[in-house]
Amino acid sequence: MESLYSALLLGALLFYLLSMAAGFIYLFRSPGKALGFSTRTITIGALLHVVAFFLRCLETGTLAVTNLHESLSFFALLLALAFIVVNRRKPAALLGVFTAPLLILFTLAALLSSKTITPEPPILKSFWLPVHVLFSFAGNAFLALGCGAAVLYLIQEHLLKKKKLKGIFRKLPALEKIDELNYLCLRLGFPLLTLGIISGSVWASYAWGSNWNWDPKETWSLITWLLFAALLHGRMNSGWRGRRASLLTIIGFFAIMFTFLGVNLFLSGLHGYVH
Amino acid sequence: MHIVTLGLNHQTAPVDTREKLAFKSEEIPGALRRLLDTSRLNEALILSTCNRVELYGFTPELKNCRNELETFLADFHQLETADFSDNLYFHTGTEAIRHSFRVASSLDSMVIGEPQILGQLKDAFFIASEARSTGLILNRLMHRSFFIAKEVRTRTKIASAAVSVSFAAVELAKKIFGDLKGRKVMLIGAGEMCELAARHFVNQGVGQVLVTNRTFSRARELAAEFEGLAVSFDSFRQELDEADIILSSTGSPDYLIGPAELSAALKKRRNRPIFLIDIAVPRDIDPKVNELDNIYLFDVDDLKEVITENLDQRQQEALRAERLVDLEVEKFEQWLASLAVTPTIKALRRQVSEIARRELEKTLAGLPDLGEKERRKLEAMVNAITNKILHPPLNYLKAREQHEDRQPAATIRRIFNLPDSD
Numbered sequence: 001m002e003s004l005y006s007a008l009l010l011g012a013l014l015f016y017l018l019s020m021a022a023g024f025i026y027l028f029r030s031p032g033k034a035l036g037f038s039t040r041t042i043t044i045g046a047l048l049h050v051v052a053f054f055l056r057c058l059e060t061g062t063l064a065v066t067n068l069h070e071s072l073s074f075f076a077l078l079l080a081l082a083f084i085v086v087n088r089r090k091p092a093a094l095l096g097v098f099t100a101p102l103l104i105l106f107t108l109a110a111l112l113s114s115k116t117i118t119p120e121p122p123i124l125k126s127f128w129l130p131v132h133v134l135f136s137f138a139g140n141a142f143l144a145l146g147c148g149a150a151v152l153y154l155i156q157e158h159l160l161k162k163k164k165l166k167g168i169f170r171k172l173p174a175l176e177k178i179d180e181l182n183y184l185c186l187r188l189g190f191p192l193l194t195l196g197i198i199s200g201s202v203w204a205s206y207a208w209g210s211n212w213n214w215d216p217k218e219t220w221s222l223i224t225w226l227l228f229a230a231l232l233h234g235r236m237n238s239g240w241r242g243r244r245a246s247l248l249t250i251i252g253f254f255a256i257m258f259t260f261l262g263v264n265l266f267l268s269g270l271h272g273y274v275h
Numbered sequence: 276m277h278i279v280t281l282g283l284n285h286q287t288a289p290v291d292t293r294e295k296l297a298f299k300s301e302e303i304p305g306a307l308r309r310l311l312d313t314s315r316l317n318e319a320l321i322l323s324t325c326n327r328v329e330l331y332g333f334t335p336e337l338k339n340c341r342n343e344l345e346t347f348l349a350d351f352h353q354l355e356t357a358d359f360s361d362n363l364y365f366h367t368g369t370e371a372i373r374h375s376f377r378v379a380s381s382l383d384s385m386v387i388g389e390p391q392i393l394g395q396l397k398d399a400f401f402i403a404s405e406a407r408s409t410g411l412i413l414n415r416l417m418h419r420s421f422f423i424a425k426e427v428r429t430r431t432k433i434a435s436a437a438v439s440v441s442f443a444a445v446e447l448a449k450k451i452f453g454d455l456k457g458r459k460v461m462l463i464g465a466g467e468m469c470e471l472a473a474r475h476f477v478n479q480g481v482g483q484v485l486v487t488n489r490t491f492s493r494a495r496e497l498a499a500e501f502e503g504l505a506v507s508f509d510s511f512r513q514e515l516d517e518a519d520i521i522l523s524s525t526g527s528p529d530y531l532i533g534p535a536e537l538s539a540a541l542k543k544r545r546n547r548p549i550f551l552i553d554i555a556v557p558r559d560i561d562p563k564v565n566e567l568d569n570i571y572l573f574d575v576d577d578l579k580e581v582i583t584e585n586l587d588q589r590q591q592e593a594l595r596a597e598r599l600v601d602l603e604v605e606k607f608e609q610w611l612a613s614l615a616v617t618p619t620i621k622a623l624r625r626q627v628s629e630i631a632r633r634e635l636e637k638t639l640a641g642l643p644d645l646g647e648k649e650r651r652k653l654e655a656m657v658n659a660i661t662n663k664i665l666h667p668p669l670n671y672l673k674a675r676e677q678h679e680d681r682q683p684a685a686t687i688r689r690i691f692n693l694p695d696s697d
Binding site: 156160161163165166169173174175176177238239240241242243244 | 449453454545548580
């Protein structure tokens with residue numbers, strides 16, 4: 001079981017690598033088929049990843065998100081799924097070129113971190129654990145994808161302003177399409193993140209007796225939430241879009257990453273993983 | 276038996292020479308008849324466009340062919356052959372076939388990949404076939420030319436990138452907005468360039484066209500043409516926010532639009548991007564506006580640069596197209612060779628005796644009791660039948676061989692479904 005699990009994760013990693021390679025070949029070389037290949041390989045990787053995840057859940061008897069290894073792997077899985085969802089709503093195969101490196105990063109980090117199954121601390125045992133983690137991670141995954149769109153936007157905008165209209169300019173989608181993609185990710189990601197925070201707060205009231213403890217992870221997720229709330233508000237009411245929205249999305253992405261990983265590495269609090 | 280081409284084009288002749296030799300389309304039928312009468316050509320076609328004048332023909336005799344055709348051109352246009360002889364190219368055989376394919380595929384055009392030439396060649400072929408001046412060979416040459424032109428267009432990117440200012444503007448707009456459906460275009464100035472670009476935008480499905488011009492009546496005229504709206508020149512700055520795409524080409528010596536006007540417009544349209552194309556010289560739009568977020572300004576030089584790059588790309592694609600043409604030339608030559616009488620006779624013999632042999636074997640297999648003598652008799656009968664049936668068509672083919680006529684071979688091949696090449 002253990003070796004099958006690792007093999008599946010490795011397989012997923014391999015397909016993510018293939019996808020990235022195909023994406024870059026498309027960007028810098030040309031063959032049109034490479035782009036479709038890049039999307040398909042992410043899908044295959046995600047399938048292997050799903051199977052690995054279920055194996056792990058069977059083995060641990062709970063949603064496998066209790067330690068660092070599992071969290072990293074689960075986030076990568078959700079990111080891949082978020083890409084597939086967004087790509088169905090608004091074809092954005094090129095977003096895969098940005099997604100694949102993140103998938104590789106997270107899957108690799110998961111593979112390198114300790115895979116020992118940690119006994120679940122009683123405090124985590126709750127119906128709210130899967131709810132909270134699923135919402136938060138899914139929200140973060142969509143927002144991370146939005147960051148990919150933001151990067152594409154800034155590149156394309158720069159090329160257009162500087163009139164560098166060769167090479168990848170031809171490959172990148174139209175500016176407005178990229179901006180719509182960014183907005184779509186925000187509209188999908190923000191409600192999920194909100195639900196994640198609310199469900200977390202409900203869970204906290206059961207587990208720790210109080211809805212909000214100003215634990216660093218909570219503080220940082222509040223900061224992240226405020227950032228994206230401001231962005232959503234600006235988009236809906238003040239005509240924020242394009243470059244400004246992209247820059248904010250990227251800042252938001254760093255806030256997410258810090259909330260997700262930085263807090264555990266640099267600050268201590270109730271949310272620490274069990275080691 | 277040779278396919279020949281005599282002509283001149285934008286590379287070999289200056290425009291005044293091309294003008295003198297050009298044919299009006301209504302004079303072509305008469306010209307074709309005269310050409311067939313005064314030369315030894317069996318088939319003929321005349322292609323005359325502003326960039327080229329070409330005669331295509333099929334002749335049994337190459338000797339003197341060039342002279343005959345030159346004389347025809349000179350006589351028809353009342354010129355001396357010496358006036359244009361140096362500007363002419365004369366291709367025969369493989370080179371003439373290749374030339375026809377390259378012309379149709381727009382590989383020989385001034386702007387490589389431009390689509391008009393194919394239509395012009397089709398028109399020329401239509402006129403010639405109406406005038407009954409083409410036959411077996413030129414018909415096939417033209418059909419294969421049209422076919423290879425389509426192949427080149429679909430299998431290479433030779434025509435994919437814009438090479439005119441107005442097309443380049445449309446392409447860029449697509450890179451900003453994605454879809455142009457429902458977008459609004461404002462024309463500032465009602466010059467020819469603006470009009471042309473606006474037409475391209477309308478073809479791409481833009482929603483509305485606003486036109487402003489110093490002379491309001493001209494604005495109204497142009498607006499009517501696109502079922503758009505004329506805007507007074509005094510107030511168009513207040514309506515900039517209406518437009519997604521702004522094309523400017525006035526004769527104004529100063530900037531008409533600066534950062535202040537566009538900032539105001541952006542505010543009103545909640546930062547939805549505006550794409551500005553300044554084709555005026557001197558420019559109408561302050562280049563500083565390009566520094567504003569969500570404003571994209573391109574002037575004539577920017578667009579020309581896009582075009583130069585696209586032309587480079589076409590050149591590279593042209594190399595791939597040449598390879599496709601080579602393959603097609605080879606196929607065409609195989610077909611031509613198969614039209615000779617001897618290979619046709621061979622192919623026909625082979626086909627018929629093959630059928631006879633197979634049927635005979637089938638019959639004999641069903642009659643195991645037959646003796647050797649009976650078998651021989653049957654074989655002899657079958658051979659006699661095939662030979663007697665083949666006798667008249669083969670005689671006919673041989674008789675026509677002296678007349679240098681390829682039609683019988685082609686007909687026989689078609690009737691008996693013989694392959695083009697063996």
